[in-house]
Amino acid sequence: MTVFFFKRLGLAFLVALFVSVLSFFMLRAAGDPAIAMAGEGATAADIEFIREQFGFNRPLLMQYLSWLGNALTGDFGESSYFAKPVSQLISERLPITLGLGVSALIFSILLAVPLGMLAAVNPNSLIDRIALSVSVLGQAMPNFWFALMLIVIFSVWYPVLPASGNAEWRHFVMPTIVLGYYATPAIMRLTRSGMLEVLNADYIRTAHAKGIPASRVLIKHAMRNAILPVVSIASVQFGYMLGGSIIIESIFALHGIGQLAWESISRADLPTVQAIVLILSLIYVGLNFVADLVNAWLDPRIRIA
Numbered sequence: 001m002t003v004f005f006f007k008r009l010g011l012a013f014l015v016a017l018f019v020s021v022l023s024f025f026m027l028r029a030a031g032d033p034a035i036a037m038a039g040e041g042a043t044a045a046d047i048e049f050i051r052e053q054f055g056f057n058r059p060l061l062m063q064y065l066s067w068l069g070n071a072l073t074g075d076f077g078e079s080s081y082f083a084k085p086v087s088q089l090i091s092e093r094l095p096i097t098l099g100l101g102v103s104a105l106i107f108s109i110l111l112a113v114p115l116g117m118l119a120a121v122n123p124n125s126l127i128d129r130i131a132l133s134v135s136v137l138g139q140a141m142p143n144f145w146f147a148l149m150l151i152v153i154f155s156v157w158y159p160v161l162p163a164s165g166n167a168e169w170r171h172f173v174m175p176t177i178v179l180g181y182y183a184t185p186a187i188m189r190l191t192r193s194g195m196l197e198v199l200n201a202d203y204i205r206t207a208h209a210k211g212i213p214a215s216r217v218l219i220k221h222a223m224r225n226a227i228l229p230v231v232s233i234a235s236v237q238f239g240y241m242l243g244g245s246i247i248i249e250s251i252f253a254l255h256g257i258g259q260l261a262w263e264s265i266s267r268a269d270l271p272t273v274q275a276i277v278l279i280l281s282l283i284y285v286g287l288n289f290v291a292d293l294v295n296a297w298l299d300p301r302i303r304i305a
Contacts, residue, residue, distance in 0.1 A: 004296050012289040016282055020071070023277040024064050033270045037080050054080075054271070067274070076275035081267040086275045089260060094279070096166055097249070097256035100175055101241040105234060107180035108187055113230065115184075116191025120199060120226075121218070131192065135185040143178055147251045150174045164253035175252045179245060183237035190233050194226035228295050235291035239284035 027033070034051040051057045054077070055066065070077065076086035111134075119131035154174060155163035165171045198204060199222055207217045246258035253259075257276060264272035 005293065008289055008292050012285050016285050019281040019285065020068055020278055021064070023274060023281060024067060025060070027270060027274055027277070028060065033268075037268050037270055050080075071275070071278065077271040079264075079269050079272045081264065081269040082272070086272050089272060090257065090275060090279060093255060093257045093260045096254055097242055097245055097258055100172060100179060100245060100249075100254065100256060101238055103172060103176040104179035104241055105183065105238045107176050108183040108237065109234060111180070112184045112187035113191050113227075116188045117195055117218070117223070119188075119192045120195030123196065128192075131188060135188050138181050138185040141181075143182055144247055144251060146181065147174065147178045147248060150178065151251075166254045166256075171252070171254070175248050175254060179241055179248050183234075183241065186233055186237060187230055190229045191226065194229055195222060198222045198226045231294050232288075232291050235287040239280075239287050242283060243280050 034047050034054070034056045037050050037054075055063055058066075067077075074087050076090070078084065079086050079089055082089060115131040115134060119128040122128055151163045151174065154161040161173055162171050163174075204217060204222055242257070245256060246262050248254070249256045249258040250262065257280070261273065261276045263269075264276065
């Protein structure tokens, strides 16, 4: 397990380094950042001042090395629009998005895994059809429409939940449902297919023949192997939730990292955009690293693969 850990850690480090290169150079490939930050009506002197202030007049490699070195110490520079340190902006907004992502993932797992298990235990039954219908509906229904319908029902018709803000836990109920339901179809289908495959295995029939209770066979023997792809897809879906929460945060006015990204992009706030892209990418890399370790713990065969 130790060798596997360091192999995966080294791979994660290389991916993170590659991500930092992409997040730096791709934003500059779109054009001169000084012109974008200066805005319309800026004079040549204004553009040159911005170029010198943010170091855009230096060679790209020197800019990257300087930016990376500062980023490793938590210094992402100052926001050109908010006139505040980027690290302060992110520290204020990121916990909101992380809290929303964690609660949405928990909601999705609690809904998808039991549905997938019931569908696999009762194939081609009414329960199976209901589970598949939930999956199809989750794929077909746009997030923004679902969010607006929840606001109409639970904030307008029956005002039991607030429609916007992030002051208390009730503000996160509807966003959690919307964002969590987005990940439900993929997790439910993988759980169902994994359980169907495992339940037909020889060792499961042997366990039943030994007289082991069905519930114990299902949870201890079948679920342990069927859950492996679910762990991987859950980490991927959590990364999607963090990066794709901009629409949900905008609808419910949560003021998280997603809404900060939209505000920064629309106002050409390059230092903030760079930091957000890097941090969300590193979180995504870290999630995949943790998922690999969990899968290796659940199935020792992965460690020697």
